[in-house]
Amino acid sequence: MIAADLRLVMSFAGYANRTFWRNPAAAFFTLFLPVFFLVLFSALFGNEPLTINGNQVSSATFTMVGIITFSVVSACYTNLAISVTTARETGFLKRVRGTPIPRWTFLSGRILQSVLVSLLLVVVCLGFGAVFYHARVPTSTLPALIITLIMGAAAFAALGLAMTALVPNSDAAPAIVNFSIFPFYFVSNVFIPISNPPQWLNVLTHIFPIGPFNEALKTAVVPPLGSTGFNGGDLLVLAVWGIGGALVAFRYFSWEPHP
Amino acid sequence: MTAIHVRDLHKAYRGVPAVQGISFSVEEGEVLALLGPNGAGKTTTVEILEGFRARDSGLVEVFGFDPGKGERQYRERVGIVLQDTAVDKFLTVGETVELLGQGYPSPLPVGEALTFVGLSEQRNTRVGKLSGGQRRRLDMAVGLAGDPALLFLDEPTTGFDPSARAEAWTTIQGLAARGTTILLTTHYMEEAERLANRVVILTDGRVAAEGAPAELRSRRQTMTTVTFKLAADSPAPPLGARGTGGVFEVRVDDPTAALHTLTSWAVAAGLRLDDLEVTRASLEDVYLELTRAAEQEDATR
Numbered sequence: 308m309i310a311a312d313l314r315l316v317m318s319f320a321g322y323a324n325r326t327f328w329r330n331p332a333a334a335f336f337t338l339f340l341p342v343f344f345l346v347l348f349s350a351l352f353g354n355e356p357l358t359i360n361g362n363q364v365s366s367a368t369f370t371m372v373g374i375i376t377f378s379v380v381s382a383c384y385t386n387l388a389i390s391v392t393t394a395r396e397t398g399f400l401k402r403v404r405g406t407p408i409p410r411w412t413f414l415s416g417r418i419l420q421s422v423l424v425s426l427l428l429v430v431v432c433l434g435f436g437a438v439f440y441h442a443r444v445p446t447s448t449l450p451a452l453i454i455t456l457i458m459g460a461a462a463f464a465a466l467g468l469a470m471t472a473l474v475p476n477s478d479a480a481p482a483i484v485n486f487s488i489f490p491f492y493f494v495s496n497v498f499i500p501i502s503n504p505p506q507w508l509n510v511l512t513h514i515f516p517i518g519p520f521n522e523a524l525k526t527a528v529v530p531p532l533g534s535t536g537f538n539g540g541d542l543l544v545l546a547v548w549g550i551g552g553a554l555v556a557f558r559y560f561s562w563e564p565h566p
Numbered sequence: 567m568t569a570i571h572v573r574d575l576h577k578a579y580r581g582v583p584a585v586q587g588i589s590f591s592v593e594e595g596e597v598l599a600l601l602g603p604n605g606a607g608k609t610t611t612v613e614i615l616e617g618f619r620a621r622d623s624g625l626v627e628v629f630g631f632d633p634g635k636g637e638r639q640y641r642e643r644v645g646i647v648l649q650d651t652a653v654d655k656f657l658t659v660g661e662t663v664e665l666l667g668q669g670y671p672s673p674l675p676v677g678e679a680l681t682f683v684g685l686s687e688q689r690n691t692r693v694g695k696l697s698g699g700q701r702r703r704l705d706m707a708v709g710l711a712g713d714p715a716l717l718f719l720d721e722p723t724t725g726f727d728p729s730a731r732a733e734a735w736t737t738i739q740g741l742a743a744r745g746t747t748i749l750l751t752t753h754y755m756e757e758a759e760r761l762a763n764r765v766v767i768l769t770d771g772r773v774a775a776e777g778a779p780a781e782l783r784s785r786r787q788t789m790t791t792v793t794f795k796l797a798a799d800s801p802a803p804p805l806g807a808r809g810t811g812g813v814f815e816v817r818v819d820d821p822t823a824a825l826h827t828l829t830s831w832a833v834a835a836g837l838r839l840d841d842l843e844v845t846r847a848s849l850e851d852v853y854l855e856l857t858r859a860a861e862q863e864d865a866t867r
Contacts (some may be wrong), residue, residue, distance in 0.1 A: 315668060322665050324655040329692075398652030405616060405648070406712065407641035408669035563618070 319416020389453030448536030
């Protein structure tokens with residue numbers, strides 16, 4: 308029974324993958340935008356040396372980490388929230404619910420596909436950064452990087468599903484979902500290095516999940532001397548958001564179109 | 567054996583009653599039509615049976631299961647064709663049926679389901695490119711994906727042109743011939759008459775009448791209408807037929823005797839009954855009578 312259900316999860320991930328690649332808007336924004344931003348920000352900010360966690364690195368490394376954050380959040384949060392809202396509003400979720408398909412397998416398949424897309428993006432970003440901008444690619448801290456990525460992907464997928472409860476319809480989905488996340492890339496030291504943020508902004512960026520995720524990734528890519536690359540404090544904040552998102556999703560997720 | 571058993575079903579939305587004490591049952595292999603105007607409670611009743619809505623009170627059993635619990639064994643036995651077309655436009659027709667058929671223990675081969683609804687040629691077409699009628703047929707194929715013992719069809723031909731409707735009817739009749747139990751909602755009399763063994767007419771969330779189409783017709787008090795034309799200077803016809811502008815109409819219980827009386831009178835008087843017509847009451851008449859009665863009741867309330 309469990310094996311059969313896991314096969315269903317894989318199958319739904321496969322279907323989600325097909326629809327993802329066939330949807331030009333989703334594929335473009337999720338896949339090409341990160342690479343585009345990577346090129347753009349590298350061109351804008353040059354390749355000045357920068358200090359992260361006591362290490363001298365090229366600013367391309369900073370940009371690359373930011374774009375990895377952006378990629379994972381785009382695939383797991385933005386794209387998942389929008390595509391699941393669309394599936395709900397067209398009645399597709401209701402239809403799935405009318406069959407014997409266990410509901411969790413359907414959603415898990417979608418989440419799995421989002422995680423795989425984000426991992427693909429991470430590989431693309433790391434490769435692009437290393438080849439064209441001499442960005443730092445971690446080797447000794449690879450376990451920390453993988454764990455951090457998986458935790459981030461899981462937390463943002465949970466938040467994405469929770470977000471669908473707030474989105475009234477599929478027309479509003481892209482605007483609401485993007486607006487809920489985009490400002491944080493700019494104020495949370497993700498896209499642009501912020502040297503002396505005001506206190507209130509500092510607090511804000513440490514509370515909302517984008518900042519901590521980006522900081523945790525930074526630690527994994529450019530660890531302080533002697534560190535294994537795990538950033539316990541920021542990972543904890545991320546985990547709290549993930550669990551909170553999952554609880555909201557469990558409670559308020561709807562399989563039927565919102566009235 | 568009884569497939570569906572509903573007793574004294576009640577459901578209100580935020581205090582507004584939608585279903586107020588509906589009872590009916592469907593035998594296995596039967597095609598039952600729930601007939602009624604918009605807002606009569608058809609879709610609410612069906613959605614409770616499908617397990618999408620919780621009932622307020624009453625007994626509901628489908629193959630011995632309580633649909634409200636949404637058990638997997640229950641879902642394995644029923645197919646659902648919802649009122650709204652719900653598809654992922656980036657999947658193909660074949661993929662859609664395959665995806666949604668996956669949970670069933672012995673799904674119908676995709677090709678077979680598509681042949682049944684006449685979509686074999688569109689198997690590799692993206693769903694977003696189908697016409698409205700084709701999408702509705704895809705809905706039907708999805709409902710059949712699990713080879714269900716019971717199929718729910720919520721207004722399967724609403725918005726169809728006459729030829730598409732005739733095709734859909736043939737498909738549904740084919741299903742019924744295979745022994746599939748079908749619960750159908752519709753507001754087309756003709757559809758109910760054509761497809762259903764039994765009809766339950768709903769008005770205002772209550773059962774207004776129930777029976778085989780023929781039985782419902784005959785339950786009407788004056789069931790046959792005789793019409794004819796007479797020349798302006800003719801004497802008054804028998805049976806109390808009343809006319810305007812030379813066209814007479816009379817409702818009779820026994821058309822054989824009535825026609826004999828009428829034609830004997832005409833022959834004896836040397837008159838011609840032009841355009842003589844005998845019309846049996848249609849289910850539509852019964853339906854209109856019942857719904858009109860419900861409206862009047864509303865007005866006096």
